[in-house]
Amino acid sequence: xxxxxxxxxxxxxxxxxxxxxxxxxxxxxxxxxxxxxxxxxxxxxxxxxxxxxxxxxxxxxxxxxxxxxxxxxxxxxxxxxxxxxxxxxxxxxxxxxxxxxxxxxxxxxxxxxxxxxxxxxxxxxxxxxxxxxxxxxxxxxxxxxxxxxxxxxxxxxxxxxxxxxxxxxxxxxxxxxxxxxxxxxxxxxxxxxxxxxxxxxxxxxxxxxxxxxxxxxxxxxxxxxxxxxxxxxxxxxxxxxxxxxxxxxxxxxxxxxxxxxxxxxxxxxxxxxxxxxxxxxxxxxxxxxxxxxxxxxxxxxxxxxxxxxxxxxxxxxxxxxxxxxxxxxxxxxxxxxxxxxxxxxxxxxxxxxxxxxxxxxxxxxxxxxxxxxxxxxxxxxxxxxxxxxxxxxxxxxxxxxxxxxxxxxxxxxxxxxxxxxxxxxxxxxxxxxxxxxxxxxxxxxxxxxxxxxxxxxxxxxxx
Amino acid sequence: xxxxxxxxxxxxxxxxxxxxxxxxxxxxxxxxxxxxxxxxxxxxxxxxxxxxxxxxxxxxxxxxxxxxxxxxxxxxxxxxxxxxxxxxxxxxxxxxxxxxxxxxxxxxxxxxxxxxxxxxxxxxxxxxxxxxxxxxxxxxxxxxxxxxxxxxxxxxxx
Numbered sequence: 001x002x003x004x005x006x007x008x009x010x011x012x013x014x015x016x017x018x019x020x021x022x023x024x025x026x027x028x029x030x031x032x033x034x035x036x037x038x039x040x041x042x043x044x045x046x047x048x049x050x051x052x053x054x055x056x057x058x059x060x061x062x063x064x065x066x067x068x069x070x071x072x073x074x075x076x077x078x079x080x081x082x083x084x085x086x087x088x089x090x091x092x093x094x095x096x097x098x099x100x101x102x103x104x105x106x107x108x109x110x111x112x113x114x115x116x117x118x119x120x121x122x123x124x125x126x127x128x129x130x131x132x133x134x135x136x137x138x139x140x141x142x143x144x145x146x147x148x149x150x151x152x153x154x155x156x157x158x159x160x161x162x163x164x165x166x167x168x169x170x171x172x173x174x175x176x177x178x179x180x181x182x183x184x185x186x187x188x189x190x191x192x193x194x195x196x197x198x199x200x201x202x203x204x205x206x207x208x209x210x211x212x213x214x215x216x217x218x219x220x221x222x223x224x225x226x227x228x229x230x231x232x233x234x235x236x237x238x239x240x241x242x243x244x245x246x247x248x249x250x251x252x253x254x255x256x257x258x259x260x261x262x263x264x265x266x267x268x269x270x271x272x273x274x275x276x277x278x279x280x281x282x283x284x285x286x287x288x289x290x291x292x293x294x295x296x297x298x299x300x301x302x303x304x305x306x307x308x309x310x311x312x313x314x315x316x317x318x319x320x321x322x323x324x325x326x327x328x329x330x331x332x333x334x335x336x337x338x339x340x341x342x343x344x345x346x347x348x349x350x351x352x353x354x355x356x357x358x359x360x361x362x363x364x365x366x367x368x369x370x371x372x373x374x375x376x377x378x379x380x381x382x383x384x385x386x387x388x389x390x391x392x393x394x395x396x397x398x399x400x401x402x403x404x405x406x407x408x409x410x411x412x413x414x415x416x417x418x419x420x421x422x423x424x425x426x427x428x429x430x431x432x433x434x435x436x437x438x439x440x441x442x443x444x445x446x447x448x449x450x451x452x453x454x455x456x457x458x459x460x461x462x463x
Numbered sequence: 464x465x466x467x468x469x470x471x472x473x474x475x476x477x478x479x480x481x482x483x484x485x486x487x488x489x490x491x492x493x494x495x496x497x498x499x500x501x502x503x504x505x506x507x508x509x510x511x512x513x514x515x516x517x518x519x520x521x522x523x524x525x526x527x528x529x530x531x532x533x534x535x536x537x538x539x540x541x542x543x544x545x546x547x548x549x550x551x552x553x554x555x556x557x558x559x560x561x562x563x564x565x566x567x568x569x570x571x572x573x574x575x576x577x578x579x580x581x582x583x584x585x586x587x588x589x590x591x592x593x594x595x596x597x598x599x600x601x602x603x604x605x606x607x608x609x610x611x612x613x614x615x616x617x618x619x620x621x
Contacts, residue, residue, distance in 0.1 A: 053513035099522065140511075144522045148529045155536065162475035162616055307521075316517035370515045411590060415516030422507050422530045422590035424475055427616070 005368075006049040013045020021068070028342060033333035035068045040335070040380070043326050047373035054370060055315035058322020065329050079328050080321040083206075083287040084197025088190045088320055090290025094273065095137040095187070096311035097297045102256070103263045104137060104145045109253035112149065117243035119166060123173050123231055126150060130177025131224055136270070139182030139189055140415035143175060147419050149249070150174050154425060156245040161424045165238045168426040169231065172434065175420035176227060176408055182416075183405040184220045185213055186286070191375045192216075194320050195401035198379050201328045202336075203393050209277040209286045215398050218453050222445045223406075227438060266302045269293055323376035336384040344388035351389045352451070352461065355399055358382055359446055363403040363439065367413045375404040392463050395454065399446075406442050408435035465579040468495040470569070472597050473586035474537035476617015480584055481548065483612065483619070487580070488554045495576060496558040497569060498542055499596075501534045503527065507590040530591055563596050570603055584614045 020038035025031050039061055046057040062080070066073040098104040108129050115125025126146070133142040150170050159167035182188030186196075186209055196207045207215070259267075273293035277286050298305055330336050347354070358378070366374040382396045407413030409432055411421040417431070455461065467488065469480070488494060504527050511518045511526065518526075542558045549556035561569060573581065585601065586592035604611060613620040 050514050054515075055513065055517070096519070140516050140518055141522060144518065144526050147526055151529055151533050155533065160477065161537065163478055309519075310521035311519040313512060313517035313519045315513060319517065412510070412515055415511055415518060418507065418510050418515060418590060419526055421588065422504065422526065423533070424473075424530075424586075424588055424591040427588075 009045050010049040010051050013042050013049070016045075017042035026338070026342070029338045030334060032070050033330075033335045033338060036065070036070045036329040036333040037335050039064045039068065039070065040326055040330055040377075043322075044377045047377060048365075048369045050369075053315065054373060055318035055322070058319050058326070061322050061326040065325065070329050071332060076325060076329075079201070079325045082197050082201065082321070082324050083285065084193045084200070084324065085317055085321050087186065087193055087287040087290045089317060090287065090292070090294040091187055091190070092138070092312045092316070093294030093308050094270065094290065094297060095141050096308045097262075097266045097269075097302045098137050099141055099145060099311055100303045100307045101260065101262045101266055103259075103266055104133060104141070105149065106253070106256055106259075106263070108133060108146055108149055109249055109256070113246060113249045113253050115246075117241060117246050119237045119239050119242045120232060122153070122242045122246065123169055123235075123237075124228060126170065127173045127177040127224065127228060127231075130174050131181030131220065134178045134181030134188040135185050136187055136274075138187065139178040140419070142178045142181075143416035143419040146174050146178070147423070151423060152248065152252075153242070153245040154423070156248050157239060157242060159239075159425070162427065164425070165236050167423075168430050169235055169237070171420040171423045171425050172431060173227075173231070175416040176435075176438065177224075178416040179405065179407060179414060180220045180223045180227065183402050184216050185209070189371070189405050190316065190320065191372045191404055192401050194323060194372060195375050195379055195397045195404075197320070197324050198327050198376075198383075199393055199397045201324060202331050202380075202383050205394060207394065207397070208281045210281065214457060215394075215454065215459065216402060218449050219402055219442070219445055223438070223442055226441050226445070230434065230437065262302045265300045266297060269296045269300065269302065272296075319372060323372070327376065327380040330380045331383070336380060337387065339381065339384035340386075340388040344385040347388075351391055354385060354389060355391065355395065355450060355461070356443075356447060358385070358396070359399045359403040359450075360443060362400050363406050363442070366404045366407045367409045369412070371404045371407055371414050375400055378404070390462050392460055395450065395459060395461060398454075398459075399450065403442075403446065406439065408438050408442075464491050464493070465489070466493045466495070466577060468497065468573065468576065468578050468581045470581065470583045470600070471496070471498045471538065471541070472592060472600075473584045473588075473614075473616050474534065474541055475586065475588070476584070476614070477541055477544075479617035479619075480582070480614060481544075483582065483614075484548065485552065487582075488552060490553045491555070493555040493557065494545075494549065495572075495578075496542065496545060496556065497572075498538045498558065498560050499563050500538060500560050501531055501591070501593065502563055503593070504530050504590060505593060505595075510590070534591060563593055566596060566599050569600065573604075573607070573609070578609060580610045580612065582612045582614070584617065587615050 017038045025034040043061040066076045111129040112125040115121045186193045276289040379400045386393045411418040511523045
């Protein structure tokens with residue numbers, strides 16, 4: 001079904017692109033705006049259908065905008081150099097240190113091996129380890145780091161793929177722990193920063209590192225508790241003892257010995273970076289801190305540049321840069337204003353209902369397409385609505401970014417799900433069963449947070 | 464005395480495969496088992512490196528190695544389990560691990576082995592299998608007149 005939908009979207013994108021280019025501009029929209037809209041539709045359909053790799057689609061968008069005379073060449077390229085991009089760059093280099101030095105997996109072993117010998121406690125251990133690590137490094141890196149550990153647990157407990165219920169729970173818990181934890185900070189999911197980058201380009205408003213956590217924390221915190229309760233009350237755990245796997249984990253953890261010099265240096269650098277993000281962000285921009293942190297870990301030989309390159313996929317920078325350029329073209333050419341006047345002001349929806357529907361739509365889209373792509377395509381449209389309804393753009397940014405991160409159902413939504421699914425221990429229907437429940441609870445928590453918590457800390461619905 | 468072949472592309476749902484074997488095999492029958500060893504997971508690699516995520520090559524190859532390792536361990540464990548089953552049911556067992564790029568040799572063996580029936584466990588999970596290789600065997604088998612019971616991760620195809 002999804003496959004056919006993607007095929008249709010691919011051709012529909014191309015057809016609409018051509019139609020929009022050759023037809024006269026819509027009433028109220030200038031010719032450059034119409035061409036920007038055409039590029040946006042094409043890029044959107046390619047991001048959703050994966051006709052090309054995500055980053056290559058971004059390059060296509062960047063190339064088409066000056067080619068079609070939507071924006072000048074210099075201006076288009078200059079949009080690429082946003083703070084968000086450089087923050088992501090620095091954060092990825094820092095995360096490479098956690099991955100390559102083994103400090104990340106040392107932390108994971110330590111936390112999980114404290115979890116006790118009961119199957120339930122081991123699941124809690126994996127859940128909270130995954131969520132905690134996703135506060136300080138990208139969620140997909142956490143899933144990759146935890147994956148061999150969880151596989152080892154499954155093997156040592158002699159759990160059979162697709163037959164053991166506990167095996168299913170182990171991998172789902174690992175994936176969903178990272179997904180839930182990943183929405184909390186800028187480091188867990190760079191899409192959060194992409195959303196803030198778009199906010200800054202459109203409105204000149206920025207959200208600091210600590211400020212983001214202040215807004216986001218209730219959602220992951222409550223979701224984690226709810227998920228832990230679901231496991232405790234409803235999960236069918238078909239083994240009674242996990243002490244054998246715990247012994248192995250402890251032995252592996254001890255075999256690592258003391259912290260290496262590189263790990264110690266990394267701890268100091270990370271401490272300084274996080275301190276600066278939390279307390280000095282008014283003096284030193286978080287992007288500069290991230291870059292300096294990246295420089296320090298290479299300068300102090302925590303990792304070599306070659307190791308950084310093995311870890312970092314530079315395609316991510318092209319993807320984010322392209323998303324910012326394409327989305328900015330919609331604002332620059334007046335497409336967002338036109339959409340606000342033409343569509344969103346005509347909708348007779350209560351503003352809060354609109355925000356809720358937007359969050360639901362984003363969280364559904366993110367199951368089928370990359371969560372970066374879903375934020376990149378929905379947020380510019382949401383900003384149009386912000387103007388029509390006089391909604392607070394910060395609230396819309398949070399709504400799209402947080403909902404865009406909560407992909408629980410399908411492996412194509414987010415790398416942690418794909419990694420967990422590659423274990424072969426569960427089928428998609430297993431993820432659907434619990435993931436749907438978690439999704440609905442996520443929506444309910446989101447409503448409570450948006451309705452009561454955000455106004456309480458001064459984030460008003462309207463401007 | 465009949466001769467069967469079991470081809471394993473997937474090591475999921477093996478309880479059901481065992482049940483099927485117990486139902487079909489009799490004393491002194493012969494079972495040839497060809498356990499395909501996965502060496503890479505191309506779909507997973509592409510997915511993680513450019514389709515949905517931007518994981519670095521080192522991270523993706525670490526994940527892929529873990530997937531392949533567990534796959535190969537599961538294959539070896541199951542062959543050991545089948546040995547016990549053969550001893551208990553008193554049927555003859557001829558088991559081999561085969562590389563996934565040896566599809567031609569496998570086809571040749573199926574042609575010449577004078578089998579009465581073939582059982583195959585494929586996988587629907589494209590992240591733990593090479594669907595291209597599975598498809599090649601699936602299409603080729605369709606053209607043969609050999610009676611076959613096809614499973615997907617232990618679930619019998621209708």
